[in-house]
Amino acid sequence: xxxxxELPILPTTVIGSYPRPKWLREAIRLHKNGKISDxxxxxxxxxxxxxxxxxxxxxxxxxxxxxxxxxxEMVEYFAERLKxxxxxxxxxxxxxxxxRKPSVVSKIEYTTPLIVDEFKxxxxxxxxxxxxxxxxxxxxxxxxxxNEYYKTKQDLVFDLAKIINIELKKLVEAGATFIQVDExxxxxxxxxxxxxxxxxxEAVKGINVKVGVHICYGDYSRVLPYTDKLLVDQFALEFAxxxxxxxVLLKRFNFDKELGFGVVDVHNRRVESPEEVASAIRKxxxxxxxxxxxxxxxxxxxxxxxxxxxxxxxxxxxGTKIVxxxxxxxxxxxxxLKPLVSR
Ligand SMILES: [Zn+2]
Numbered sequence: 007x008x009x010x011x012e013l014p015i016l017p018t019t020v021i022g023s024y025p026r027p028k029w030l031r032e033a034i035r036l037h038k039n040g041k042i043s044d045x046x047x048x049x050x051x052x053x054x055x056x057x058x059x060x061x062x063x064x065x066x067x068x069x070x071x072x073x074x075x076x077x078x079e080m081v082e083y084f085a086e087r088l089k090x091x092x093x094x095x096x097x098x099x100x101x102x103x104x105x106r107k108p109s110v111v112s113k114i115e116y117t118t119p120l121i122v123d124e125f126k127x128x129x130x131x132x133x134x135x136x137x138x139x140x141x142x143x144x145x146x147x148x149x150x151x152x153n154e155y156y157k158t159k160q161d162l163v164f165d166l167a168k169i170i171n172i173e174l175k176k177l178v179e180a181g182a183t184f185i186q187v188d189e190x191x192x193x194x195x196x197x198x199x200x201x202x203x204x205x206x207x208e209a210v211k212g213i214n215v216k217v218g219v220h221i222c223y224g225d226y227s228r229v230l231p232y233t234d235k236l237l238v239d240q241f242a243l244e245f246a247x248x249x250x251x252x253x254v255l256l257k258r259f260n261f262d263k264e265l266g267f268g269v270v271d272v273h274n275r276r277v278e279s280p281e282e283v284a285s286a287i288r289k290x291x292x293x294x295x296x297x298x299x300x301x302x303x304x305x306x307x308x309x310x311x312x313x314x315x316x317x318x319x320x321x322x323x324x325g326t327k328i329v330x331x332x333x334x335x336x337x338x339x340x341x342x343l344k345p346l347v348s349r
Contacts (some may be wrong), residue, residue: 010135011183011343015226016301016326017068019266021220022140023306024073025060025315032222044166051076061312063133064331066327068294069184069223071138071260072128074306078140080188082106091151098313108151110162112211116169122176129181134197135344136256139182143189143219144170145202150191156264160201174213178189182273183343185210186218186242186285187331200278203232210237214328216343218242218266222305230259242266244304247273250286256293264346265294268304270318275310277317283325296333297341301326 028036035049042050058073077083083161085108087093092111096104125139127155144166156162174185186208192202210217218240221229226243233241241261245252245268256265267290270278283301289322290299307315 008342008344012267012340013068013136013343015296015338015341016299016330017236017341018066018301018323018326019069019138020073020075020319021068021073021137021222021266021268021302021304021306022071022075022188024075025308025312026057026073027054027057027230030075043269052127052131059128059132059281061316062319065316066323067319068134068341069136069138069139069300070132070134072124073310074140075225076124079106081147082108083247084120084142084147085151087088087118087120088114089100089117090155096290105150107150109154110148110155111202112155114162114165114169116127116172118149120173121177122180125177125182126180136183138184138218139177140186140188140220141170141173141177143187143192144199145195146189146191149194159198160205163202163205165207166174167205170209171211171213176209178215179248182215184216184218186220187238188220190223192219192221193226193228195341196225199228199232201234206229208233210349214345215347216240216345217334217347217349219263220305221265222268226255226258232260233259233261233263237347238263238265239347240266240300242268242300242302244268245290246270246271246278246286246304250289253289253293261293264298265290266300267294269301269326270303270322272303272305272307272310272318275314277314278321278325278327280321280324285331287326296338340348 007071054075055072062070090112091108097107099105144163148163217238220236220242222244269286
């Protein structure tokens with residue numbers, strides 16, 4: 007087991023999403039209009055996952071994902087599969103961007119596995135023994151929904167946490183070795199972070215594989231004080247988009263967990279050079295020991311054109327390899343996917 011979980015020092019990974027191939031977007035549209043069957047759409051999703059894995063493989067990413075090809079959106083996907091949610095219609099979130107915001111209209115119930123099948127498919131199709139599976143966290147699902155049923159938001163979040171825990175146990179049974187809970191909404195309300203952390207702990211209870219949390223919006227100084235209290239092994243955070251200025255927060259809050267270091271900006275089409283990536287990693291190494299540093303983009307790549315997303319991964323891996331060689335000369339060869347925190 008130990009050997010199976012071994013990774014090169016500075017393992018490279020992704021946060022989750024990847025641009026959908028144009029033909030997949032076309033297949034989804036045809037399916038919506040009744041022109042192709044459920045079966046044909048499923049085949050298109052499967053083929054897209056294989057294409058994404060191939061991009062990750064060619065780029066040299068150590069721990070790929072399926073690019074979240076099957077998910078239109080990170081809350082909607084789960085809300086559609088849980089009992090208790092209802093969709094009234096899209097709401098405008100930004101300029102002309104619309105979001106199908108779900109409403110909670112009855113007690114949330116788990117009736118069917120959510121992402122176990124997509125995990126199994128990816129695991130079988132993957133070139134790497136290690137893949138990352140992502141799931142939206144209880145706080146973000148609640149924060150990005152309307153609550154029309156529960157007395158308090160807290161009640162809703164804890165019910166969601168229990169359901170996510172059921173799903174995570176099934177993923178571990180199916181062979182998951184690295185789970186990432188996505189909680190971009192976590193820093194939204196400073197006064198709620200403390201109990202939201204308890205809820206995430208409830209969601210990951212008994213999950214004894216590597217668990218990370220990904221947070222990509224908001225003020226990290228609201229979350230980092232809970233580093234120890236939050237029972238995850240790794241924090242995957244964005245730094246590139248913030249000019250790496252938030253690295254100092256790690257020191258200020260005595261951060262001592264693994265860091266998923268966001269080293270390429272997903273909101274900018276300019277492709278970072280390998281040397282730029284390498285110098286950012288050297289900067290991160292001033293705050294995090296080499297065996298606790300994973301390398302990833304700031305966030306999911308899905309809003310970039312596919313060729314740019316791919317080139318960013320190629321250069322991220324190339325930049326990582328420069329620093330990996332420097333570390334090898336100092337005796338740092340490998341790290342591990344073993345969990346560090348007991349849950
Ligand atoms: Zn993100």
